[in-house]
Structure formats: structure tokens, C-alpha cells
Amino acid sequence: MRSIAYRSARRLAAALPVLLGVLVFTFVLMRLLPGDPAVFFASGPNSGEAEIQAMREKLGLDRSLPEQLILYLGDVATGDLGTSMTTGRPVLDDLAERLPASLELTVVALILALATALPLGILAALMPGSVLDHMVRVVCTAGVAMPTFVSGLLLIFIFYYLLGWAPDPTGRIDVFLVAPPSVTGFLLIDSLLAGDMEVFRAALGQLMLPAITMALFVLAPLARMTRASMLAALGGDFVRTARSLGLPGWKVVNVYALRNAILPVLTTTGIMFSTMLGANVLVEKVFSWPGVGSYTLDALLASDYAPVQGFVLLMAGIFVVVNLVVDLAYGIADPRVVIE
Amino acid sequence: MLHTRPRGRLRARLIAAAASAALTLTAIAGAAQAQSREETLRVVTGGQVNTLDAGMQGITRDGFGLNWNIYDRLVSWDRKKFGDGYIYDFDKMKGELAESFTISDDGLTVTFKLRPDATFHDGSPVTAEDVKWSLDRAVSLKGPGAQMATGSLKSPDQFKIIDARTIQVTLDKPDRLAVPNLAVVFPVILNSKLARQHATAEDPWATEWLKENQASGGAYKVSSFKAGQQVVLDRFDDWKSGPLPYFKRIIVQTVPEASTRASLIERGDADLSIDLQSSDVLALKDRGAVKVVSIPQVNAFQMIAFNTRMAPFDNVKVRQAVAHALPFDDMFTAALYRRGAPLWGASWKDLPDNGKFPQRLPYATNLDKAKGLLAEAGFPNGFKTTFSFNVGSAATSEPIAALIKESLGKIGIDVTVEKVPDAQMGTLISEKKLPFFTESAIAWLPSADYFFRVFFQGETRWNYGSFVNEELAELTTKARYERDPAAYEAAAKRMVKIAADEVPVVMLWQPALDAVMARNIDGFTYWFHRQTDYRSLTRTK
Numbered sequence: 001m002r003s004i005a006y007r008s009a010r011r012l013a014a015a016l017p018v019l020l021g022v023l024v025f026t027f028v029l030m031r032l033l034p035g036d037p038a039v040f041f042a043s044g045p046n047s048g049e050a051e052i053q054a055m056r057e058k059l060g061l062d063r064s065l066p067e068q069l070i071l072y073l074g075d076v077a078t079g080d081l082g083t084s085m086t087t088g089r090p091v092l093d094d095l096a097e098r099l100p101a102s103l104e105l106t107v108v109a110l111i112l113a114l115a116t117a118l119p120l121g122i123l124a125a126l127m128p129g130s131v132l133d134h135m136v137r138v139v140c141t142a143g144v145a146m147p148t149f150v151s152g153l154l155l156i157f158i159f160y161y162l163l164g165w166a167p168d169p170t171g172r173i174d175v176f177l178v179a180p181p182s183v184t185g186f187l188l189i190d191s192l193l194a195g196d197m198e199v200f201r202a203a204l205g206q207l208m209l210p211a212i213t214m215a216l217f218v219l220a221p222l223a224r225m226t227r228a229s230m231l232a233a234l235g236g237d238f239v240r241t242a243r244s245l246g247l248p249g250w251k252v253v254n255v256y257a258l259r260n261a262i263l264p265v266l267t268t269t270g271i272m273f274s275t276m277l278g279a280n281v282l283v284e285k286v287f288s289w290p291g292v293g294s295y296t297l298d299a300l301l302a303s304d305y306a307p308v309q310g311f312v313l314l315m316a317g318i319f320v321v322v323n324l325v326v327d328l329a330y331g332i333a334d335p336r337v338v339i340e
Numbered sequence: 341m342l343h344t345r346p347r348g349r350l351r352a353r354l355i356a357a358a359a360s361a362a363l364t365l366t367a368i369a370g371a372a373q374a375q376s377r378e379e380t381l382r383v384v385t386g387g388q389v390n391t392l393d394a395g396m397q398g399i400t401r402d403g404f405g406l407n408w409n410i411y412d413r414l415v416s417w418d419r420k421k422f423g424d425g426y427i428y429d430f431d432k433m434k435g436e437l438a439e440s441f442t443i444s445d446d447g448l449t450v451t452f453k454l455r456p457d458a459t460f461h462d463g464s465p466v467t468a469e470d471v472k473w474s475l476d477r478a479v480s481l482k483g484p485g486a487q488m489a490t491g492s493l494k495s496p497d498q499f500k501i502i503d504a505r506t507i508q509v510t511l512d513k514p515d516r517l518a519v520p521n522l523a524v525v526f527p528v529i530l531n532s533k534l535a536r537q538h539a540t541a542e543d544p545w546a547t548e549w550l551k552e553n554q555a556s557g558g559a560y561k562v563s564s565f566k567a568g569q570q571v572v573l574d575r576f577d578d579w580k581s582g583p584l585p586y587f588k589r590i591i592v593q594t595v596p597e598a599s600t601r602a603s604l605i606e607r608g609d610a611d612l613s614i615d616l617q618s619s620d621v622l623a624l625k626d627r628g629a630v631k632v633v634s635i636p637q638v639n640a641f642q643m644i645a646f647n648t649r650m651a652p653f654d655n656v657k658v659r660q661a662v663a664h665a666l667p668f669d670d671m672f673t674a675a676l677y678r679r680g681a682p683l684w685g686a687s688w689k690d691l692p693d694n695g696k697f698p699q700r701l702p703y704a705t706n707l708d709k710a711k712g713l714l715a716e717a718g719f720p721n722g723f724k725t726t727f728s729f730n731v732g733s734a735a736t737s738e739p740i741a742a743l744i745k746e747s748l749g750k751i752g753i754d755v756t757v758e759k760v761p762d763a764q765m766g767t768l769i770s771e772k773k774l775p776f777f778t779e780s781a782i783a784w785l786p787s788a789d790y791f792f793r794v795f796f797q798g799e800t801r802w803n804y805g806s807f808v809n810e811e812l813a814e815l816t817t818k819a820r821y822e823r824d825p826a827a828y829e830a831a832a833k834r835m836v837k838i839a840a841d842e843v844p845v846v847m848l849w850q851p852a853l854d855a856v857m858a859r860n861i862d863g864f865t866y867w868f869h870r871q872t873d874y875r876s877l878t879r880t881k
Contacts, residue, residue, distance in 0.1 A: 035763030039770045039801070041398030047486055048800040052770070054482045055397055085398050087567035088391045088551045094567070153599065161603045168609040170595050171569065175382060288595045290569045298388070298568065301732075303763035 004331075008324055015320040022316040023076065026309050027069055035303040037061070041085050059085070059305075072309075081313070082306030086299050091310040095292055099314070100185030101172055102284070102291035106276045108188075108207055109214030114269065117219050121226025121265075122253065125234060136227070140220035148279070152213040152286040159209060167205045170288040174202045210287040214280065218272045225268045229261035236260065262333050270326035274319045379588040381861075381877060384595045384610045388568040393550035394525045395481045404525045405871025406571060406592070410558040411528035412581045414438040414452050414471065415519060419876070425633035425855065425864040426876070430786055433519060436581045437466060437529050437557075447514025447823060454505045458580045460531040460557035468501040473532035475499045475509075475522075477545045484526035490790065491521030513821045516828075520785050525869055531555035559585050559875045569594055573874070586878040605630055605856055611879075612857040612864075614872060617735060618677045621854045633855045635866040636681045639786035641698045642736070643845040644744070645804035647775045652725075657717035659843040662776075663703045665710035666846060667747040674739035676851055683847035692840075695832025697788040698847055701840045711751050722752020728777040729757075730765035736851075737778055770801040779804055780851070784868045788832035789819040796839060805844025812838050 042055035056062050060071065075082060081091035124136040143151075159166040172187050173179055179187070180194035188207070191199040233239060234257050242252045281293035292311055299307035330337040387402040394407040418432040435441060438452040458466040476496035479488045488494070492515035500508045511518055521527070530550075538549035546555075554562055559582065560573040573590040593610075595601045602620040604610035606629045616624075625632045644666065646653035653659055668684045686692070686700035714722065727744055729737035745755040755776075760768060768774050781802065783791050793816045794800075796807050812835060819831040839845075855864045855872070863876045 034767070035761060036767040036770075037763065039766045040763045042483065047397075047483055048798070051397070051482050051486055058397075086388075086390055088396060088398075089567055097566075153597070156600060156603070161607065164607070168604055168607070169600055170384070170593055170604065175570070175591050175593060176377070176380070285596045286600070288593070288597070288600070290566070294596065295568065301762060 004328065008328070011324055011327075012320065018320070019313065019316050023073070023309070023313055024069065026312040027072060027305075028065075030305045030308055031065065031068075033303065037085065037303040037305060040303050076313070081310035084299060084307045085304045086302050086307065087295075091306045094295060094307065095310055095314055097185070098290055098292045098295050101187075101289060102277055102280055102293060104172075104186045104188065105207065105210055105214065105280060105283070105289060105291060106273060109211040109276060110218070110269070110273055112211055112215040113218045113222055113272075116215065117222035118226055118265075120219075121223040122230055122258065124223070124227045125230035126253070128231060133227075136223060140223050143216040144220035146216070147282070148213055148217050149282040149286050151216055152210065152283055155209045155213060156286070166209050167202065169206075169209060169286070171290060172203060172206055173199065174206070177202055210283050210289055213283050213286075214276055217279070218276060221268055221272060222265065226261070226265050229264045230257060233257040233261040259333060263330060263337075266326055266329050266333065270322050274315070274322050277318060278315055376588075378879065379586070381587040381590045381612065381874060381879075382610045383590065383592045383872065383874075384601045384604055384613045385592060386594070386596055386598060386601065386615045388594045389565070389571050389592065390567055391551045392554050392562060392565065393547060394528060395477065395484050395545065395547060396551055397483045401869065401871060402592075402594075404869045406562075406573075407525050407528060408867065408869060408871060409560045409573065409590075409874050410554055410562055411530070411556045412437040412458075412558050413523055413527055413529065415441060415523045417523060419865050422635055422866070423633060424631065425635055425866065427635055427638065427866045428868060430520075430638075430868075433523065436523075437471075441519070443519070448511050450509045450511075450519060451502070452507050452509070454507070455580050456505060458557060459578055460534070460555070461561045461576055462531065462534060463578075464531065464533065466529060466557055467504050468507045469504075470532040471507045471529055472496075472499045472501050473536070474530045475507075475527055477530070478527040481526075481545060481547070487524060487526055487784075488521055490785070490793070491515050491517040491519075493518060493521055493527075514823055515820060516822070517785055517787060517790060517820070520787070524784050529557065531557065560590060582875060585875040587874060590874050602856070605858065608858060611861055612855065612872065612877075614853060614855045614870070616854065616856050618679055618854070621679075621856060622677060624856060629859075631857050631859045631861065633857065633864045634679060634852045635855070635864075637782065637850050637853050637866070637870065639784065639868050640780065640782040640870070641683060641850050642675075642778065642780040642848045643804065644740075644778050644848060645774075645776070645845045646843070647772060647806050648808070648842075648844050649772060649806045650775050652717070652719060652723050653775060655717050656842055657713050658719065661710045661713035661717060661719075661751070662748065662753070663843050663846045664706045664713065665748055665751050665753075666703070666848075667705055667743045668703070668848065669705065670747075671740045671743050672849055674743060675736040676849065679854065680849045680851040682849050684849075690837075691833045692836045695788050695829045695836065697791045697832065697836055697839075698850060699836065701836075701847055703840075703843075703846060705747075707747075707750055714751055714753075719752075722748075722754065724754045724756070725776050726756045726758050726774075728760050728765070728768070728774050730762045730779070731759050732762040733778075733780065734759065736780075740778055740848075766801060769804065772806045777804075778848075782868070782870065786868070788835060789816045789828075792816045792835045792839070793820070796835075796844060807842070807844035809838060809842060 038056040042051040124133040187203040284291040284294035296311040416436040419426040534555040535546045539546040564572040741757045822828040
């Protein structure tokens, strides 16, 4: 156990140069993009050159690029990601407040996707070429072919507008309810901690449509990957041996085949998780979800440098951690795998 | 003594903390009970509130709207009925926090008498000292200062405390926009004692603190504020600057998707939205499930600008030719579904009938005339140019651009359409780099000399045509201090004439503001900032 912790720490430390690279790259890229934030933010009525210049000084844009970069890196090292001009608040606070919303959505969506994709993929692999296999293929193709904002709006139209089953698709909780005190930032967990079942149900209700939208989006790669690796595993010698020894079918499939087939699925899941977290943007916009994606999009449109830089850094960090977790999970699924 | 003092202080602090905790708890419980749907107004908006302080550079339009409801100003405007709603009456000012105000005969001194019983949210009385500090702040901050200067309000020296309830404003010249400038969103009256506690040497006007906190005495107070997501307002029951508002609680929620906002209102989950897509507004109106109050934006306009400092648009004949080749009517239909007031097609030749601006100018689609003018300008075979618009306005600008391209093609002008990201558009306009583009704008103070001062001269972004005209500059400067209404009107007419002849920009139309609301909501008022005044809304039974 100790060695896992040690190796994990070494892996994270080794990621630091990568994060630094990401940081510098984003920093330079943002400044190469057209659009002068000073003009954008000093655009009040009657604002002229003097106001723009004052804004430029306030944002530190009057300094040379290397000077700005050094100041920025110094700030980041002390945990200061700068201030967002769009919200007027420290970027770190904004991200900390909004990341749980995005994570909650992504995790629930991923669980939904896995809960659907694994059985579908396994069934399809057990009966390749059957009607069921084709149906799985159709569902997957439809899910991946439809842009998330289209499926999101469609779900809203059907389940909210026409049927009235879903709560109004705005935010994480019914506006007329009082949110429980924030402990973890995950509304589902916080409401349970507070023992407030009404809020829990409301939050779960709000979460369903956006989570289904996201799940539809990642269903295809997960199900296809499960099917492919299950097919490979089912054709393996060890499965034939297990079958010939007369082991029950469920045991052969779930223990012997699935355990061997799960590694590529794990990898895909890890990649999907990171992708979803970033690709949430459209879903967050459609469902007014107060996550990091929609926050960063607004900032990007406003040439607001600090939040975009902070977001990219955050995503890079999460990607590093997720990769590590996936590698650790590999070790559990297959004890021969050791992370280095 | 040495022992007891700290201990005493600690105990006092503990008691204070316990008391405030208890107060907060009762406040929360009370708020929860008072939260009946009937007296709660749920507003959905596509924009977002990013600050509570209108003095912050980069504040959004929704930010201004919030400011309007949580702070009071000394004065405000009256309103007049328009259709199912109201429109603010720029010619009729009234006191808000000031019970009354008088202007001296020479127009150089304005004296404000404060309401005797007005208090801030924390219960402290509103005094002349608060007013002075607030006005000092408004003229000293960068962005607000630029606005206040358009009414000759430039320096703290101009504000004098006479007594606890009287404050005097002195002017160098009798500026007609001095008092109106005290009614815009910047010169709000702040609780100066509270704000000053959070001021520092580098930040003497407490801008950092006021971004997320309020020091106000307006009709509503902010009870929760999540930047970019949601603001909850509670009524301040001791408000004295007007009749007590109907709604006890206002929830303003950011819902980026326009179609979702429309569904929310149609299903009765939300009560009001002012920024739906025109197509949704029409559909909702047809289905009859909601009330649509459509009010022309009297202080706004959409226009096509030429860069008058760049060939070929430095040639007035070219500008006139293009103005005559614009497919006004088709653009109006395609971009706005004709929801607004046209600014083309006037019939006057020498001088307009009145000096109001924006008003209709004598341009209409006439391709033969356009061709003739183009030939006179020395471009019988036309030329190539680029027409730009910002991506954020694509819903209206895209059809405009497509129709212009088609129509100008008929007189030989080859137009390339360019979509520009919003942030970049501002930069390009400020640097006067675009040859030909469309934008829409508003002037808070719809007075002719102000329009011409802001939009037709100077080096700011707002001089869209990059226009320089000495006569116009002289006229606006003089008109600003003109006290004789007849002389002002004459000058204004001449300004309109110059705008029509020289066409640095072609005025297209004033879009209507469509406020979509539940059928039982009444009292919507159009204000210069194009946001909702919650104080005037009611729900009929």
C-alpha cells in the first residue's frame, strides 16, 4: 500500500512540468487571440481612450509579455489564479464553487452510461450478429451522432414542455427551495448530510435530464469498447477452458471474461470522464447548469484571460489525477499491472 | 483592568455573534415563510449580473438593472402609459431620494432637499453627507466619471452640504444634462459610513467591497447573490422614496438558452423575461398563453456605419449611394419581424420638422439613384469592401448582412461578409479599423445634442462613423448650454440635417423591447437602461 502511495506521489510530481507547460502555453495563446480585453471591459457609455488605458493598467496588460508571465506564474505558485472580470470574483473561488456542479453532473452521467453500456456491450458480445446486437448498434449510433445540445433540447421539449414530468430545466435545484449548507459542494451528498430528503429529490430530479443527455453522448464508445474486448476475451483459451470445466455460464462471463475485458473499458472510461468534464459546456448552457464549462465559455467570449487560464490548468490537473486513478484501477483489475 | 478588558471584549463579541446568529436564523425562517409564490416574481434572463456596484468597469446590462432596484438616486423620471405598459418620460423629472429640487434662475445651482424619513437598509438615516460622498464617488471613478462629465459634473468641489438634509450642486455652465445625469445608474446614494469602513488607501471608494456587498437603501435588498447564476432580492419594507412595491421577493435567474426561457414562461414556471428571440415572442403571442408588452426603445438604434476616414467611404457620395441602395424594408422584416420603429423613409428635404433624434431620415431604397451617385463619386463599376458584424448579434445582423450583400451587388459593390467575435469587434471599432459594419447602441439620455456628441464626434468607440465635422461640433457644444428652447430646437434640426447629408452612419430602426410575462403581471416600464424596474410591477388577482 505504501508503495502505491509513494508511486502515486512520484507520478503527480512528474506531472508538474507538464502542468507548467500547459500554463505557459495557455497564457501565450490567450494573448495571441484577437480582441483586447481592456476595450471590452471599458466599454461603458462615454468610455474613451483614458478609460481603456486605466483598464489596461488595472489588468496589467500595459506590461511586457514576459513580465506578465512571470507575475502570473508567481501568483499561481501562491494559489492565486487571478480575478475574473466577468464575475468580478477570484477565479479560484469561482472554480471551486462551480467544479462540484460539473463533477456531480459528469459522475452521475458516467454512472448512468456505464450502467447501460456494460450490459448492452456484454449482451451484444454474447450474441454477435443477433437482432439485439444490431439494436445496440443503432442506439449507440443515434447517441453519438446527435449533438448534446440537440438531445438536451429534445429531452427538455418532451419531458418538461410536453409531458411536464421533469422539473424546469434551470440549475441544480428548484429556485424556491433553500439549498442545504455547502459541505462537499455536491448537492446530492450535502442534502443527504443535512437529512433534507425534499432537496435531495429535487436535486436528483434536476440532474436527470442533463445527466441522460451526457450519458447518451458517451454511451457509444463505452458500449462498443465493451463489446469488442468482450468478444476478444470470450474467444480466449481461458474462457474455453473454464467452459469445458463446466463452470456456470454467469461465472465464466462475469468473472473470467469480463475481468480480462475490463482493462480497455477502464481506459476508455478515464478518457471519457475527462472529455465529458470539458465537453459539458453545451449541456451546461442548455440546462443553465452552473458548472465550470459554461463559466469558461462566457469568459472566453469576453476575452477574460484569468478564468480561461485557470480552467485549462484545472482540467490538466484533473486529467493527470484521472489517469493516475485509472492506472491504479488497472492494478486492482489485473494484479500483474504495476504503475511506474 | 488589563485582564478584564480583553475578556469583556471577548464576551461582548461572543454575545454579539450569538445574537447575530439568532437574528440570521430568524431571518431565514421568516424569509422562508414569506416566500409565497404569489408575492414572488421569478425573472429569467439570458444575461448575468456580475457585480452589485455600477461603478465597476465591465459591469453587464443585467448588473445595471439590479443596481436600479437596490439603490436610490436623488432624482428619477416620471413614466407615461404606452400600450399595456409604460415608458419613462425623459421630459419630466421627479424626486426619488430628494423630496424636491430647485434650479437657480441662472441655471448654475441645483439644490436638493432630502426626504426627512428615508433610511438605509441598516436603519441609519440618509444624510447630506452620504449624498456628498456618493456623488464624489460617481465623479471620481473612471467609467462613471466619464458619464457624469457629460452633464458637467466633474469634481467633488461641485457638491456642497448645506445642512443635514440639503445638498447643493454648482455648475460652471448651465448644462441641460446635469440633473438628468443624476438620474442614471451611476450616482446612486450609498450608505457612506458603511462603505467607508471597507475603503482602503488604495481603494478609497470601496470598489472591491461594494462589488459583492451593498450599502444601499433602495426598494429591494440583495439577500443572495451568485455571480452569473442567480440573484434573490427581498423588499425593503421601510422604503420611503416611492410607493411600497408589490412583490416581496424577486428571483432573477440566468437561463442562457432562449428557447428554455420561453418554455419556462409559457408553462407558468417563470413570470417575466425581456430577452427572448423575436420568433419565440411571436409564437408565444399567437398561442395566447402569455402577455407581451412591446415598447419601442426610444433611446436606442441600429445603424450601418461607414469609416469616413477610409477610402472609398471618405467620399460622401459613396456613402449616400450605399444609403440609397440599402434594402431597408426587407432587412427590417428579416431581422426584426418588423418589431420596432423604422428610421428611414422621411419625406423632408431642407430641414426636419423637429429636432428630436433619432428620427426618420430621408433615405429609401432607390437603386437608380444609388447607381448615379456611385458614378458621380467616380466608381461607376463599384468596388470591393468588407461588411462586419459581431457574432453575438448574429440573429439580427446575419440577415442584414446577407441582404446588403445581395442589394449592393446590384450596383456593382462586391461585399464580403465578416463575422467578428464580440470582444474583437470592440477593439476593431475603437481602433477605427473596420470599413463598413453594423452595430446597435443606446444613449441613456435621449437628448439630441447628447446623441450627436456621443455618436457623431470624438475619438471614442461610439463615434461609429469616425466622423469629423466642425459645424456639428460647434452646434453640439453650444446646444448643450442653450437655455432658450427655440434656439435649441433650431440647432438640433441643423444637426439632424448634417447627419442626413453627410451619412457617417445610416440609421436603420429602433428595435422594440418585448417584455414577455405571465398574464397577471402588470406595470412593466421601459427604462433607458432596458432592464426591468421591479418596483412598479404588480400581480393582479
